[in-house]
Amino acid sequence: MKGIIELSEKTITVERNEFLKVKGSIDTNVYYIVSGSVRIFVLDDYQEQTIRLGYKDNIIVLLDSFITETPSELFIQAIKKTVVRVISKSQINTFLKIQINRDMWVNMLETLIIQQFEREIDILTNSPKERYLRVLKRSPQLFQEVPHRHIANYLRMSPETLSRLKNS
Numbered sequence: 001m002k003g004i005i006e007l008s009e010k011t012i013t014v015e016r017n018e019f020l021k022v023k024g025s026i027d028t029n030v031y032y033i034v035s036g037s038v039r040i041f042v043l044d045d046y047q048e049q050t051i052r053l054g055y056k057d058n059i060i061v062l063l064d065s066f067i068t069e070t071p072s073e074l075f076i077q078a079i080k081k082t083v084v085r086v087i088s089k090s091q092i093n094t095f096l097k098i099q100i101n102r103d104m105w106v107n108m109l110e111t112l113i114i115q116q117f118e119r120e121i122d123i124l125t126n127s128p129k130e131r132y133l134r135v136l137k138r139s140p141q142l143f144q145e146v147p148h149r150h151i152a153n154y155l156r157m158s159p160e161t162l163s164r165l166k167n168s
Contacts, residue, residue: 003095003101003104004030004032004059004087004092004095004101004104004105004108005032005059005085005087007087007091007092007095008032008085008086008087008091009091010085010086011034011083011084011085011086012083012084012086013081013082013083014036014038014078014081014082014083014084015078015081016078016079016080016081017077017078017079018077018078019075019076019077019078020038020076020077020078020082020084021062021072021074021075021076022075023042023043023071023072023073023074023075024071024072024073025065025071025072026065026069026070026071026072027061027062027065027066027072027076028065028066028069028088028089029061029066029086029087029088029089030059030060030061030066030086030087030089030092031054031059031060031061031076031084031085031086031087032057032058032059032084032085032087033054033055033056033057033058033059033060033082033083033084034056034083034084034085035056035081035082035083036055036056036078036079036080036081036082036083036084037053037054037055037056037078037079037080037082037145037146038053038054038055038060038076038077038078038079038082038084039052039053039054039076039077039079039146039150039154040052040053040054040060040062040074040075040076041074041075041077041153042073042074042075043075048153049153050150050153050154051074051119051154052116052154053079053142053146053150053151053154055141055142055145055146056145059108060076060084061112062074062076063112066089069089079146079147079150092105115138118134118138122134122135122155123155123156128155128157128161128162128165129165131155131156131157132155132157132162132165132166135151135154135155143166148162148163148166
């Protein structure tokens with residue numbers, strides 16, 4: 001991952017509640033979060049559904065738009081003031097001409113896909129308590145970096161339910 005981050009020649013600061021990307025935009029960048037936190041969400045009948053959270057030392061990407069180079073349905077919004085390093089698709093394509101770099105990139109994508117798959121299983125099958133415990137085990141730092149209302153939305157539960165689970 002370090003090699004990919006070093007490709008970045010551009011840093012962006014996104015203020016709290018500002019958007020890094022909005023629905024309908026094409027985004028072929030990968031972002032490394034230097035500081036702060038973001039949420040990736042979709043609007044579902046005017047209701048926001050958080051599908052991913054990112055914080056310091058995470059890589060985020062709108063994978064649908066990155067791969068297809070078409071507009072995404074997703075938003076990326078800063079939860080608090082966030083600094084990201086930007087790596088363009090063309091920089092990554094150049095980087096991937098070397099086999100060891102391709103292996104690292106594939107490993108990173110596989111990890112991202114597995115994380116998304118685990119989350120889908122959590123949302124579809126587990127009780128709120130099980131979802132909370134699995135996320136706590138996978139990403140304990142999340143609870144220090146991201147406000148609980150966003151974590152609750154990500155876990156598809158009310159903030160009150162999350163609070164009860166944390167206190168039990």
